Amino acid sequence: MKVLVTGFTGKVGYEVAQKLMDKNIPLVCAVRNPEKAKAEFGNAYEFVKLDFSNPDTFDEALGQVDRIFLMYPPGDNLQFASFLEKARRHGIQHISYLSLKDVQFMPFIHHYKMEKLIKKSAIPYTFVRAGYFMQNLNDFMCKEIKERRRIFVPAGKGKTSFVDTRDLAEVLAEALMHPAKHRNTSYIITGREALNFYEVAEIMTDILNIDIEYANPSVKEFKEFMKKMNVDDNFINVVIGIHFPTKLGLAKGIKHDYQKVTSKEPTDIRVYIDDFKSSWI
Numbered sequence: 001m002k003v004l005v006t007g008f009t010g011k012v013g014y015e016v017a018q019k020l021m022d023k024n025i026p027l028v029c030a031v032r033n034p035e036k037a038k039a040e041f042g043n044a045y046e047f048v049k050l051d052f053s054n055p056d057t058f059d060e061a062l063g064q065v066d067r068i069f070l071m072y073p074p075g076d077n078l079q080f081a082s083f084l085e086k087a088r089r090h091g092i093q094h095i096s097y098l099s100l101k102d103v104q105f106m107p108f109i110h111h112y113k114m115e116k117l118i119k120k121s122a123i124p125y126t127f128v129r130a131g132y133f134m135q136n137l138n139d140f141m142c143k144e145i146k147e148r149r150r151i152f153v154p155a156g157k158g159k160t161s162f163v164d165t166r167d168l169a170e171v172l173a174e175a176l177m178h179p180a181k182h183r184n185t186s187y188i189i190t191g192r193e194a195l196n197f198y199e200v201a202e203i204m205t206d207i208l209n210i211d212i213e214y215a216n217p218s219v220k221e222f223k224e225f226m227k228k229m230n231v232d233d234n235f236i237n238v239v240i241g242i243h244f245p246t247k248l249g250l251a252k253g254i255k256h257d258y259q260k261v262t263s264k265e266p267t268d269i270r271v272y273i274d275d276f277k278s279s280w281i
């Protein structure tokens with residue numbers, strides 16, 4: 001058994017690799033630039049080049065593995081139909097796919113199409129339909145929190161089902177280690193409570209001992225400020241899109257699949273903020 005971990009340098013892939021390594025499962029980390037990854041992460045990992053927009057990289061990445069943690073990255077011209085066809089020909093036995101909560105109601109988004117493509121490939125799968133990542137706070141929101149002490153996303157007063165990417169990784173890795181048990185199953189993985197960003201700002205203020213506020217910008221204010229900061233238009237639209245269901249009050253659903261799969265409680269956002277404290281100070 002050997003697992004190909006895609007998106008290794010990202011928020012979820014890295015954690016999937018840690019969970020597999022903790023259990024001594026052989027893995028190879030897929031990255032677009034293996035030299036850069038080696039310099040950054042050292043010799044503890046094996047790397048292979050994989051670029052979903054370049055089918056010439058697919059055979060080598062799929063050559064020595066029989067299971068895949070699969071994520072859908074940002075970017076254009078991604079060749080997933082071809083990747084999955086090659087995966088089938090290479091005899092891949094299981095795919096753990098990082099999908100999105102409520103995907104079944106959103107036929108226009110790529111995760112909906114990806115789930116269909118994976119099913120069509122006839123490769124056994126587990127879909128992990130994820131809630132809103134806690135780690136967004138130390139990723140694309142980090143700069144504003146650190147520099148201007150504010151959470152700056154256009155999410156209104158809506159609540160969302162924050163989940164720790166380490167919990168997602170646990171379920172994704174569990175499915176790769178015990179594929180028969182999780183074969184052709186979808187799990188909805190959220191945290192234990194839905195929160196709005198005013199509540200998150202209050203918890204951060206408490207734990208970090210620094211005043212953090214939620215700015216609650218309108219979409220227009222968000223767009224104007226981000227443009228002034230020279231943020232790429234595509235990225236601005238992605239961030240607006242991610243927070244739109246929250247603003248409409250549609251993102252607050254909590255599910256208990258994490259408890260079912262792991263027999264544990266999901267990570268509390270207070271634990272996450274404490275663990276990642278140094279990101280914002």
Ligand SMILES: NC(=O)c1ccc[n+]([C@@H]2O[C@H](COP(=O)([O-])OP(=O)(O)OC[C@H]3O[C@@H](n4cnc5c(N)ncnc54)[C@H](OP(=O)(O)O)[C@@H]3O)[C@@H](O)[C@H]2O)c1
Nearest residue numbers: 007008009010011012032051052053072073130131132133
């Ligand atoms: N953020 C959320 O709240 C949320 C919630 C539910 C689901 N999701 C889903 O989670 C996924 C993102 O996962 P993440 O946050 O862990 O990723 P991430 O932190 O945004 O990192 C993106 C990863 O994709 C890799 N990548 C970029 N372009 C690539 C390409 N052409 N070929 C191969 N790899 C490429 C990057 O690797 P290099 O640049 O190093 O090559 C990097 O490892 C998305 O599909 C998103 O819809 C997100």
